[in-house]
Amino acid sequence: MRIFDPHIHMTSRTTDDYQAMYDSGVRALVEPAFWLGQPRTSPASFYDYFDALLGWEPFRASQYGIAHHCTLALNPKEANDPRCTPVLDALPRYLVKDSVVAVGEIGYDSMTPAEDTALAAQLQLAADHGLPALVHTPHRDKLAGLRRTIDAVRESALAPERVLLDHLNETTVRDALDSGCWAGFSIYPDTKMDEDRMVTVLRNHGTDRVLVNSAADWGRSDPLKTRKVADAMLKAGFDEDEVDKVLWRNPVAFYGQSGRLQLDIAAPDPLHEGNSILRGGE
Amino acid sequence: MLTTREELDDRLPGAARAWLDEALAEAAHATDRPDTGTGTPDRPDTGNPPSGTGTGNPPWETRFASAGRHCGTEHADAVRALLLIEARPAAPDLARLYAQGTAAERRAVLLTLHRLDLGSAALTLVEDALRTNDTRLVAAAVGPYAAAHLDAHGWRHAILKCLFTEVPVEAVAALADRARGDAELARMLHDFAAERTAAGRPVPADLRTVLALTATPAAAPTEES
Numbered sequence: 001m002r003i004f005d006p007h008i009h010m011t012s013r014t015t016d017d018y019q020a021m022y023d024s025g026v027r028a029l030v031e032p033a034f035w036l037g038q039p040r041t042s043p044a045s046f047y048d049y050f051d052a053l054l055g056w057e058p059f060r061a062s063q064y065g066i067a068h069h070c071t072l073a074l075n076p077k078e079a080n081d082p083r084c085t086p087v088l089d090a091l092p093r094y095l096v097k098d099s100v101v102a103v104g105e106i107g108y109d110s111m112t113p114a115e116d117t118a119l120a121a122q123l124q125l126a127a128d129h130g131l132p133a134l135v136h137t138p139h140r141d142k143l144a145g146l147r148r149t150i151d152a153v154r155e156s157a158l159a160p161e162r163v164l165l166d167h168l169n170e171t172t173v174r175d176a177l178d179s180g181c182w183a184g185f186s187i188y189p190d191t192k193m194d195e196d197r198m199v200t201v202l203r204n205h206g207t208d209r210v211l212v213n214s215a216a217d218w219g220r221s222d223p224l225k226t227r228k229v230a231d232a233m234l235k236a237g238f239d240e241d242e243v244d245k246v247l248w249r250n251p252v253a254f255y256g257q258s259g260r261l262q263l264d265i266a267a268p269d270p271l272h273e274g275n276s277i278l279r280g281g282e
Numbered sequence: 283m284l285t286t287r288e289e290l291d292d293r294l295p296g297a298a299r300a301w302l303d304e305a306l307a308e309a310a311h312a313t314d315r316p317d318t319g320t321g322t323p324d325r326p327d328t329g330n331p332p333s334g335t336g337t338g339n340p341p342w343e344t345r346f347a348s349a350g351r352h353c354g355t356e357h358a359d360a361v362r363a364l365l366l367i368e369a370r371p372a373a374p375d376l377a378r379l380y381a382q383g384t385a386a387e388r389r390a391v392l393l394t395l396h397r398l399d400l401g402s403a404a405l406t407l408v409e410d411a412l413r414t415n416d417t418r419l420v421a422a423a424v425g426p427y428a429a430a431h432l433d434a435h436g437w438r439h440a441i442l443k444c445l446f447t448e449v450p451v452e453a454v455a456a457l458a459d460r461a462r463g464d465a466e467l468a469r470m471l472h473d474f475a476a477e478r479t480a481a482g483r484p485v486p487a488d489l490r491t492v493l494a495l496t497a498t499p500a501a502a503p504t505e506e507s
């Protein structure tokens with residue numbers, strides 16, 4: 001079974017996670033830039049973070065046979081902090097990088113005017129750079145937030161098929177799919193969405209334009225949730241082709257719109273096979 | 283060894299060859315005008331690159347960044363090296379390009395340093411790469427430029443870094459020349475081997491290779507016991 005996790009924050013995870021993900025079938029992932037839990041106070045700390053998503057983290061992933069791509073953006077929460085908004089001006093030089101496959105995560109957190117501005121500006125940046133966009137939907141006031149998000153997408157230069165609306169649930173899936181956008185579901189160990197409810201969503205709404213991710217990060221989360229959904233789908237009577245569609249072909253089709261996905265995980269060449277991670281550095 | 287333009291032309295599909303032609307033309311143009319700075323009387327600085335990439339950097343640098351998706355990741359090092367040789371950025375611009383680059387772009391800069399007539403002005407880039415644990419960067423950092431410019435202390439630590447991170451010492455340019463008769467390097471290698479042995483871990487074969495090279499007397503025969 002091959003699995004593509006379209007939304008996971010590996011910077012916050014360990015090498016044990018990489019190994020367990022590989023053993024579960026994960027061969028590719030996309031790491032969106034997001035909030036680190038601790039607020040940042042200057043643009044420079046974003047740039048170091050972006051550089052890590054374009055340097056060290058893909059190297060770590062490659063040590064475990066997993067292709068790493070990223071999405072870059074100013075996240076909704078920090079879009080409200082004027083100390084961080086200059087990041088918007090620096091994004092163009094990052095969005096030209098080879099392993100950037102979307103602008104993201106963007107969207108709404110508290111639905112403020114500053115978030116409106118950052119969302120519109122970054123949807124435009126995505127259009128300008130030929131990139132799709134990964135749009136997070138808010139955890140609080142979710143349905144209203146989703147509708148406002150869809151309005152922002154409609155007003156943008158980006159076609160809906162180039163937008164992935166993420167963190168959906170039973171109350172938001174219908175509007176999301178009707179909008180023409182792709183629908184992402186983050187499966188958590190508790191509360192927001194679990195694998196059995198995901199199977200029900202797939203039964204009721206089909207597998208077209210649906211993506212499943214673990215959204216694993218520094219919080220309570222599980223990087224193997226993608227595999228658990230695949231197993232739950234098989235148990236519920238979906239066949240292997242449908243599992244492959246949701247867990248591999250759909251994310252490949254969505255991020256493939258960037259023209260930048262590189263999924264041939266090259267066998268490590270003799271110069272690159274050091275295991276500086278496995279030994280824990282120097 | 284970097285791939286030549288002719289070799290690349292044989293390997294690249296038509297669209298990528300055409301892209302490379304345009305990219306090299308833009309890179310060549312980069313040498314007739316200041317990349318950054320305040321412009322000249324003839325060419326006032328507009329503050330924007332001609333093709334409006336929105337990055338604030340010259341257009342050839344966008345080509346440099348996007349070489350992987352246009353020419354294939356397997357050719358990206360070679361394409362980026364050709365662009366650098368064509369654009370001949372001055373040391374400060376090269377340092378910015380490196381600092382703003384992905385790991386793949388940084389590797390290409392490191393692999394090309396010895397072709398750019400920089401003197402020792404780019405040594406900080408080599409030192410930066412040798413501080414990382416990314417073996418792709420470490421391997422690229424120990425090329426001919428490091429052989430020519432790293433001082434004895436820095437070079438010895440680069441060798442140790444290769445052994446620690448399992449970068450094959452074949453990657454080290456001028457290894458035999460620089461290791462020859464280096465008693466201090468030999469001491470460091472012996473100490474490292476002793477540490478490994480004490481831990482019950484194998485001594486890397488590459489360590490013995492380098493140690494053997496240090497035992498070769500330096501140029502003129504010294505008073506050997």
Ligand SMILES: [Zn+2]
Pocket residue numbers: 007009032034105215
């Ligand atoms: Zn996230």
